[in-house]
Amino acid sequence: MIRAARGLVGLETSELAQAMDVTRKTIFSIERDQGRLDDPRRTRTLTNIRNYFVEEHGVVFLFEEGKLGEGVRLSRSEKTK
Template structure:
């Protein structure tokens, strides 16, 4: 997994969308990421998930890693498109 930088920062909406695609509630997402349900709830409720503090950066890395292992692909904004979340195709 790439290091988190400002261009590849998860947003609250991306976390909620990834949960929805996997059919997980906040407790299930927390288990997947190895975090508390309270942490997931707090992050989803925030408008700005900038990674200024180490605990937040580590939580976002854990969430991203857990969701990616479960088959989620995060799409980050570039000059052609905005952010998104999708399920990866299974490898053949």
């Protein structure tokens, strides 16, 4: 969903990497769900990236629930700006 969030707000991989103080390779790896899922560094980085999108861009992450799939959208307050 990170790639979808980037697309929604128009961020390039390099811009997100710079904002998160990580490499582009780290962003690519997270977007492709590569790496060990139980790695605490990966989990911390993913949490920081999600928080960045929520706090800085008003992105809402929608997780799979029943018949509804996962996705991203802008919060209503961000849509009206």
